[in-house]
Amino acid sequence: MSASAAKQTNTKPLEGLLVVSIEQALAAPLCTGRLAEMGARVIKIERAEGDFARGYDDAANGESSYFVWTNRGKESLVLDFKQAEDAALLKRIVSKADVFVQNLAPGALARAGLDSAALRRSNPRLITCDITGYGEGDASALKAYDMLVQCESGLVSITGTPEGYGRIGVSICDIGAGMNATIAVLSALALRERTGAGTGLAVSLFDGAADWMTIPYVHEMYGKGAPTRQGVRHPSIAPYGAYTTRDGRDIVISIQNEREWQQFCAVFLREPDVANDERFATNNARVCNGAALDAVIAGAFALLDVEQVLHRLAEANTAFAQVRSVAEMAKHPALRTWPMQVGDCELELIAPAVRAPWDAQRFMPAPRLNQQGAALREEFADVAIGEPS
Structure with a gap:
């Protein structure tokens, strides 16, 4: 391998970029986790009790499977932006950031004067991505947990058997929102290369689910009616x-x-x-x-x-x-896994879906709560913040 080829292989596309995320659960952590895999430095802001996804289960050597999957390679900082000192610290960190992602309840950051528009005024090159359940319209106050969005979007109505509804067996609306947010951020980074300016982005779980419902929607609105629940059958192809x-x-x-x-x-x-x-x-x-x-x-x-x-x-x-069980899928000849340190054990986790020259062949561990807190507070203690334009 030539020196230039080796350098290309070892260089990740987002190296040198700083991503700051006030995130919880799944959608935003999945987005920033993908950015971390591409080489970005990701600072995860957590409340004192931590991202509640840390407590979803203990399947990964005593840690949450959700958390270790979506937070590998990040840095954790506990911060309360309702406190003046911590709000100032957050502003200092974001002033140096390239990307800011958040999926708090609508209006939570605006009430603290830290909404995305204000952050972009202070840092015009900043790309912001707000992830919500239902956007900013009349439905914005609805709680947006994954299965609830599956229901509201109609996904559940076409999933299952003729005898009963079925939930899609993974958190598909959260995952879809996280992937849509990743696509949006990468698009805004490409635009910034040409314009030098940041962009405000918005992604909702419902929008993503509704997009996937386009074919049933068209059948309902303009055809002979939406497909019914088919179980493991296709509604319009046979056999x-x-x-x-x-x-x-x-x-x-x-x-x-x-x-x-x-x-x-x-x-x-x-x-x-x-x-x-x-x-x-x-x-x-x-x-x-x-x-x-x-x-x-x-x-x-x-x-x-x-x-x-x-x-x-x-x-x-x-x-x-x-039709394979999860145990059978785990032995599938197409399955790729990478090792990741979780506590005192090394677990084999499913490898990223995108195969790229910069693959690391193993995962960095997910951070302990506030693991980098002291170092980050020291690093950004004296950062000067520009005045809003």
């Missing part, structure tokens, strides 16, 4: 769902076009004439005759053990997936 083998394993198959359907019938079902049955000859026909279609396919699955099913699906070149 695309789970079928059970003779030995009790669920396998999802997906047919995307007529060529695949004909091949599935000939090779897997071993009944090529089924492909030309008028009930099943097109995708729309298969969707309309879903119960009859499922009966044919389920009958074939019920005669075969899982290994026979997988072999025959591969022979038919049919797309499939095994």
